[in-house]
Amino acid sequence: MKDENMKILVIGSGGREHTLAKECAKSPLVGQVMVTPGNGGINREFTSFAVGVEDNRGIVSLALDENIDLVVVGPEVPLCNGLVDDLKAVGILAYGPDAAGAQLEGSKAYTKDFLAKYSVPTAAYGNFSEVAPALQYLEGCQPPVVVKASGLAAGKGVLICENLQEARAAVEDMLSGESFGESGKEVVIEEFLEGEEVSLHLICSGESYVAMPMSQDHKKVGEGDAGLNTGGMGAYAPTSLVTPGMLARYEEEIVKPTLAGLKAEGVDFRGTLYIGLMLTENGAKVLEFNVRFGDPETQVILPLLANDLVELLLKSARGEPMPDQVAFKDESAMVVVLASHGYPGAYPKGEVITEPETPIADAVLIHAGTREKDGKVVTAGGRVLGAVGTGASLTAARDRAYELVEAVSYESKYFRSDIGHREFSRT
Numbered sequence: 266m267k268d269e270n271m272k273i274l275v276i277g278s279g280g281r282e283h284t285l286a287k288e289c290a291k292s293p294l295v296g297q298v299m300v301t302p303g304n305g306g307i308n309r310e311f312t313s314f315a316v317g318v319e320d321n322r323g324i325v326s327l328a329l330d331e332n333i334d335l336v337v338v339g340p341e342v343p344l345c346n347g348l349v350d351d352l353k354a355v356g357i358l359a360y361g362p363d364a365a366g367a368q369l370e371g372s373k374a375y376t377k378d379f380l381a382k383y384s385v386p387t388a389a390y391g392n393f394s395e396v397a398p399a400l401q402y403l404e405g406c407q408p409p410v411v412v413k414a415s416g417l418a419a420g421k422g423v424l425i426c427e428n429l430q431e432a433r434a435a436v437e438d439m440l441s442g443e444s445f446g447e448s449g450k451e452v453v454i455e456e457f458l459e460g461e462e463v464s465l466h467l468i469c470s471g472e473s474y475v476a477m478p479m480s481q482d483h484k485k486v487g488e489g490d491a492g493l494n495t496g497g498m499g500a501y502a503p504t505s506l507v508t509p510g511m512l513a514r515y516e517e518e519i520v521k522p523t524l525a526g527l528k529a530e531g532v533d534f535r536g537t538l539y540i541g542l543m544l545t546e547n548g549a550k551v552l553e554f555n556v557r558f559g560d561p562e563t564q565v566i567l568p569l570l571a572n573d574l575v576e577l578l579l580k581s582a583r584g585e586p587m588p589d590q591v592a593f594k595d596e597s598a599m600v601v602v603l604a605s606h607g608y609p610g611a612y613p614k615g616e617v618i619t620e621p622e623t624p625i626a627d628a629v630l631i632h633a634g635t636r637e638k639d640g641k642v643v644t645a646g647g648r649v650l651g652a653v654g655t656g657a658s659l660t661a662a663r664d665r666a667y668e669l670v671e672a673v674s675y676e677s678k679y680f681r682s683d684i685g686h687r688e689f690s691r692t
């Protein structure tokens with residue numbers, strides 16, 4: 266394959282995938298970007314298909330029919346389902362880890378044992394698939410204590426328990442298979458860590474990698490980080506919490522031992538490794554790994570990349586060494602998520618969305634929970650849109666993002682007005 270006029274197929278339907286499609290389309294190597302299944306905004310901008318993310322066979326035939334040169338997999342579920350393995354088996358290049366690599370996200374119990382084996386700093390823990398030993402372990406824990414369903418749970422499988430009674434109930438509930446099905450049949454009980462949370466995204470090719478700017482997201486639905494957890498109400502990058510010196514240390518203490526450990530386990534890890542870090546008094550500790558780009562973090566990380574994204578994705582997918590030097594713009598980016606009132610609980614759907622008629626400089630509207638209906642774009646999810654602003658400073662990025670937020674309307678529009686507050690209170 267010559268690296269020009271390439272056809273790329275992005276898998277997914279969220280803000281992450283809209284951003285990936287837009288950024289891939291900017292590459293001089295790319296002729297066409299297609300997406301399946303997409304959303305209301307993606308489908309207006311790119312050729313889209315109706316094949317769902319869990320239909321491996323459908324995606325493989327689509328990629329063959331359309332002569333796709335590179336498949337870029339957005340979400341974790343198809344990665345854990347072995348989509349990349351299935352594509353490889355028919356000779357199609359795909360960005361993302363194979364099923365063996367995806368275990369780092371698909372099994373929290375596997376990951377904790379892996380981290381312990383390779384001495385990567387993380388919270389003290391125990392893995393359990395039986396109730397009695399889990400309850401016994403809890404007797405030796407100091408609350409608060411964290412109880413996690415080991416398998417994929419769409420961001421809902423983690424409970425921070427204020428007392429042991431709550432923790433016991435969480436363990437029994439998960440192991441019974443009642444609330445999390447198969448994903449809860451094994452649980453991780455973990456020490457509660459205190460500190461600031463940051464995310465580090467790496468584009469990996471075995472032991473070689475490129476580190477993207479550090480970002481911070483806002484999981485809580487309410488202002489001042491109050492209320493229920495969500496998929497993310499906003500994010501920004503870079504964060505001043507992590508200096509270049511600190512990053513260099515995390516690379517030595519966390520990144521390199523992790524990638525070397527994967528190699529030792531026989532895993533040739535290709536794709537995104539998202540490292541969720543807690544910056545504690547005793548140094549940075551791994552909270553979790555994800556094996557795909559974060560959503561909404563993608564929306565603020567990729568616009569800061571000065572290199573060609575597709576060139577990096579190709580190197581990773583092919584298992585070639587990543588470049589030693591990658592350039593990032595000397596800018597900041599912020600995404601403010603536009604949600605529906607009621608989210609993460611019940612919320613209305615089908616409301617017509619009005620977008621600004623003239624573009625706003627340095628601002629981009631990313632679609633997430635939207636769909637087309639009778640020629641109009643309507644709301645179709647809890648997180649509807651992402652308003653992304655970029656600028657020379659985080660303040661400038663914020664001003665652009667919120668200018669766009671104000672210019673968008675639909676009846677149940679809800680957003681947090683304090684995205685980036687931690688950074689602004691520091692600087």
Ligand SMILES: Nc1ncnc2c1ncn2[C@@H]1O[C@H](COP(=O)(O)OP(=O)(O)OP(=O)(O)O)[C@@H](O)[C@H]1O
Pocket residue numbers: 388411413418419420421422423425455456457458459462541552553555
């Ligand atoms: N040991 C811990 N101490 C304190 N807080 C924790 C701990 N583990 C998890 N958390 C909190 O719970 C959140 C979710 O945990 P985790 O990242 O393991 O779950 P997840 O469902 O995989 O999340 P994501 O949807 O981001 O992939 C973390 O972002 C963090 O805020």
Ligand SMILES: [Mg+2]
Pocket residue numbers: 370553554555
């Ligand atoms: Mg996770």
